[in-house]
Amino acid sequence: MKSDVYLVKVSSSDPNQRQAALKRIIQAKDFCANFKKEEIVPVKLTIGDTPCVYNVSPELVKIIIQEISRHQAKPFLFDTCVIYQGERQNAVDHLTLAEKKGFSYAKIGVPFIIADGLFGQDGREFVVDREDLKKVRVPSFVGMLDSLVVLTHVTGHIVSGYAGAIKNVAMGMSCRATKQMQHSSLKPSVLIEKCTKCGCCMAICPAKAITFKNEKKAFIDQSLCVGCAECLCACKFDAIKINWEEEPKIFCERMVAVAGAILNRFKNKFFINLALDITKECDCISKKGEKIVSEDFGILVSNDIVSLDQATMDLALEHKKTNFLAGVKELHQDTIDYAVQRGMGNKEYNLIEL
């Protein structure tokens, strides 16, 4: 059976038009209809790191909150601590940044919570049936609440080429240890002929895995590396490489396994993909002036996360001139097939344009 994916095309950057489009698509199917009176409803989002300006806007978030509140449920916003350095590495800095970026109680009308505690360690564990990922550690409300809304800004991604709803759940709804576990196959190495000894990678590495060794150039100790990919972003000389042939596939599969383990615990859920301002890098890395790699093609909503990401990628692939997914099409088809195999949803869908 096919799943329904709703689409409202939006090509304008006018905030009012975007807000109207989001309201229209949520109300069209009444996605909040299953939320009960007084029920606590978590809304997952990413506010982006400090330099990012393309993250979901507080005004769009407010539309979702108003729709949930209209059904007399009690929504809250949440994210988790990231594994790389920056202002989202611990809850104090993350909440301060949220306030600065407009995600305050005063502006949105609901609390913003860092769901995995001060340092990203607080949570509970669930077993996963994968040889290289036997358990996941996730915020402790997972398994205690019935409903979930996931709001995702669709972007490119330094490792997988595409970051959509599945990635938002897998990385954004897991504690730091599980984030690292998903990244742990992505252990990079240094091309010493390109290394200029600038030291940026060493300064940013959270695992202290980088030293200056061979010819006093950067060297990565694979036994210490946690595969966070921070050094890839830090190196401006293209001197750090990962094996793009094999490792992104393992990374994507692990994300699917983690997302599946989390989503299994929620009965009522829907997912919103904002395919607007699609930047080359994800909101963790992108900056003002970041390269926009696709036309805006609108807002997509579905109860099925697999159909939603499949439909989003299919639409992106249609835009031949700005097609940012061409090089990773097979990787993502394999990822979607793996998600179907794990019972997370359908890849066949009805695209219903409103």
Ligand code: SF4
């Ligand atoms: S060496 Fe490993 S742990 Fe250190 S920044 Fe690079 S990927 Fe992360």
Ligand code: SF4
């Ligand atoms: S950031 Fe790149 S160029 Fe600089 S030391 Fe590390 S590997 Fe070498």
